Amino acid sequence: MIREYKVEDKENIIKILQEGLVLDMSYINEDFSSENNTILVYEDEGIKGFALIEPRNKVTKFYNINIYVKPNCRKNGLGTKLYNEAVSYLDEVKPNTLSTKYVDKENVSEFYKKIGYKKWFSFYEMTYNGDPKEESKLKFVNYEDKYYEKYVQLCADGFYDLRAENDIQPYICSNPNEEDRKNTIKEKDDIYLCIDDNDEIVSTVKIKGGYVDDLIVSKSYEGKGIGQETTKFAINKCIKSGVDKITLDVVVWNVSATHIYKKFDFDIVQKINVCRQFTEK
Known part of the structure; x- marks a missing residue:
């Protein structure tokens, strides 16, 4: 029954x-x-x-x-x-x-x-089960509310191509509003930002327990190894927190991201x- x-x-x-x-x-x-x-x-x-x-x-x-x-x-x-x-x-x-x-x-x-x-x-x-990587060249700080508009725009820009190519609607995934703003500040301890000298966001990553999510590099900083440095930061941050296994998901279409994760010894566990x-x- x-x-x-x-x-x-x-x-x-x-x-x-x-x-x-x-x-x-x-x-x-x-x-x-x-x-x-x-x-x-x-x-x-x-x-x-x-x-x-x-x-x-x-x-x-x-x-x-x-x-x-x-x-x-x-x-x-x-x-x-x-x-x-x-x-x-x-x-x-x-x-x-x-x-x-x-x-x-x-x-x-x-x-x-x-x-x-x-x-x-x-x-x-x-998944990643290895040792810490060399220290990232980038410095990260926790998310603050003053970066909300810039953070929302970074997410919208960073995921647009992936969502459009795979018809994941809405293609613009970020919709700035007060409820979203409040929810984002609740996650401030999980969201890390790399900020440049002009107070612009270079890259961001969300780390919750051993799960790495929303790793995004600003369009203006693409092709400069920022994704790799952000990945190193995420790995080391997880390990320092006592996590035994680090996990993440990546859309198969995103070949460049998959390449970076493999380069840093992430293994494909299964395809969904x-x-x-x-x-x-």
Whole structure:
């Protein structure tokens, strides 16, 4: 039967996922603890699979549905039943866009194709388990509110090409407003900025635990090795904080960033394919 998730299910679901995937527990904990997410469980003499329903943008009615079925329970309709139940759960919302993702090595692309999904983009999950690097030549400071407008513009410029080339809308990802400003200042201890003599942002990186995110170099400083120096800073900062494993995600399209991370001994753990469909409701 299909039922709603209970807290005591978490341990069993993690065991199921570990049968075929490399897990980042920070992702798992976030997915299972978020009040915005809904999890449906298929149980029949034990948990056989589950569906995770995640709102990506409630304004545009964009939702993510991830389905996972135990490898030895596949090809008998469980995935379809979980998916149909998840879609039914969203009936009242009438979503405009649905997305899903799966590990590239899993032979599930035909399943998603049959239910209307098309390949969107892919990204690598990468990890670093090595020693500290030589000290970065750059100096970084924590984010301050006085840099908000410049920081928002840097993010918009830095991600525009990636988002446009992969049709990730909106192409301009930053929308300056008071709520965003307040949320950004809440993350000030995780956001690091390199500032030049004119008080302009040279590069930035967000470090949360052992996860490296939003590493961006100003357009005016591209081609000067700033990305490499920022990567060295991020690695060393994580290690100094006591982290054993450093993780990051990079879109496959971003060849230059992938090259830098490989140069600094990050390993590709797995490739994730993201698919989507536009509904007609």
